[in-house]
Amino acid sequence: MQRALLSAAAVFTLGVAPLTALAQPVLPPQVASGAHSDVPVAVQGLRWAMNDANVNSLTFRSMDTLFTTRSVPRSGPVWQLPRNDHQLDFTYDFQGQTYTPEQFLDRTFTNALLVMKDGKIVYENYLNNSDPSTRFMGWSMTKSLTSLLVGFALEEGRIQxxxxxxxxxxxxxxxxxxxxxxxxxxxxxxxxxxxxxxxxxxxxxxxxxxxxxxxxxxxxxxxxxxxxxxxxxxxxxxxxxxTIDTAVLGLLVERVSGGSTIASYMAQRLWEPLGAESDGFFIMDGPPGVGREFNGAGFNATLRDYARVGLMMMNGGRANGRQVVSPEWVALSTAPTEAAPEGQMGYGMQWWTFGDTAYAALGLQGQYIYVDPETRTVVVKLSYFPPADMTASDETAAFLAAASAWTPD
Incomplete structure (x- = not known):
């Protein structure tokens, strides 16, 4: 009898449920106004919120579920990265306190971290259900890759x-x-x-x-x-x-590449010679046949393949047994345009500079390919900083300096 009454009550409740429970998601006015979009409303909502602190640990490694993409396929022999696995047995100081690398991971919202010394991986760690096959959004690290594409076009005489x-x-x-x-x-x-x-x-x-x-x-x-x-x-x-400057550089690369796309030019000139182990991809700013690669901040790749880019730069443009980009371009693009004030970053040609020798590809909310040729260090950190959180950025700078100075036993 009790089961019968509960069942009847459930049917009655469902029968009078307000129709508003079935309403479609509502977009914020900034998105809802203006030109009509063919992107599903739910997807627009997800894209609108993709940087938010409560979801970005996931969205920053799931961009192919939110956007149309264009692949940058790998091909040929993989550049095998030797290993010398080691505990990060150093500390770093930040705001008057001393911390360990283990504390650093969660304190700075880390999804994945890789440290190389002398061309060998000494530390590699994946968090938050990511793994070596996960492809992470690079955000503005993509600008540094675009710089490489311009360098290729210059070397080939496509740019005079x-x-x-x-x-x-x-x-x-x-x-x-x-x-x-x-x-x-x-x-x-x-x-x-x-x-x-x-x-x-x-x-x-x-x-x-x-x-x-x-x-x-x-x-x-x-x-x-x-x-x-x-x-x-x-x-x-x-x-x-x-970012609009980098978008214009992407249009330049596309125009001079002989009828290619940014993605295919990158596959031919960088991703295959680099010996990447996984396909990368760009998110697109429109559907097939219309959209273009978001080359200012839209490239996605695995942790190790980002590390290969850093190692290639540290080696003067050489990767997988071949000269991929000239050492002259590496030196020119990573040199600061002018001296930066003490303790501040400088800027080269789509690369950020640290002090006299170190430089980095940096991306929104905590993406780093850090290279210090003087100490033979490469660090790749892929993160999910809360929006506008400069504390995590400042702490990461302290960690990078300590990691660069560290010498494994």
């Missing part, structure tokens, strides 16, 4: 000189703030165009609006605003970090 005006290769930029700006100045983030890299989504400016339209809604290509941006500073005078 870094001091050529970029609009001589991309005539659609004539009349914009990029007219007359050299390729070198764009590489150095000194284009002078009026594009503030500010992601205040409550009050979206040009960069936040571009993120919404290109990446969340796929209603326009990420590089499109470059065609109409105005000039704010004289080219070459002011360093101003902005």
């Amino acid at each position: 000189s870094l001091d050529d005006a970029i609009d001589s290769y991309l005539p659609e930029l004539k009349g914009s703030g990029y007219e007359g700006v050299t390729i070198r100045q764009v590489l150095q983030m000194r284009s002078g165009v009026d594009y503030e890299e500010r992601y205040d989504f409550a009050n979206p400016g040009v960069a936040a609006t571009n993120h919404i339209n290109a990446l969340v809604k796929n209603t326009e290509r990420f590089v499109t605003p470059a065609l109409t941006l105005k000039r704010l500073h004289a080219p070459g005078e002011v360093f101003q970090y902005k």
Whole structure:
């Protein structure tokens, strides 16, 4: 009798359930307004929230479930990385306290960490259900890979000189703030165009609006605003970090590559010669036949393959028994454009610089390929920093300095 009454009550409850329980997800007004998007509403919502602290440990290694992608396939022999596994038996100091590397992992929101010394892996660790096959979002580490692609195009004569005006290769930029700006100045983030890299989504400016339209809604290509941006500073005078500069470099690579795509050019010139062990991929800013690779911040790869990039750079452009990129390009692109104030990072050509010798590919919310040729150190850290958390970034800098100075027994 009790089971019968409970069953009847359940049927009655279901019968009068309010229809609002079946309502579709509602997008924030910043996304819902503007041009109609064919991306499913639920996917737009996930993309809108992908950087949030409560989900980014997962989303930063699941980008192929949120976006259309374009593969950068591996091919040929894998560059085998020798090992000398070792405990990280050092400490580092931060804000008056001393910590161990084990404490560092959780304190700085780590998904995966790899340390190399003298070309050998001494430490490799995967957290939060990731593993060696997991492909992690590189965010702006992708800018440093784009720099390599420009270097390849220069070596092949597809680009005649870094001091050529970029609009001589991309005539659609004539009349914009990029007219007359050299390729070198764009590489150095000194284009002078009026594009503030500010992601205040409550009050979206040009960069936040571009993120919404290109990446969340796929209603326009990420590089499109470059065609109409105005000039704010004289080219070459002011360093101003902005992803649109790297998007323009991607358009340049695409244009001079002989009918190729960024992904296929990268596969041919970098990923295969590097001896990568897994395919990488770019997220796209639109569907097949329309979208382009988000080359400013959208490449994904495994922890070890990011380490291979770092080791290649440390070895002067040599990887897997061959010279992949010239040592001259490695030196030029990783040299600071001007001396940085004491204790601050400098900037080269899409690479950040640390002090006299070290440099890094850095990505949003804690992605690092750190290289110190002087101490023969490469560190790759893939993270899920909370948005705008500079504390984790500062602590990671302290760890990297300690790891670089450390010598395994």
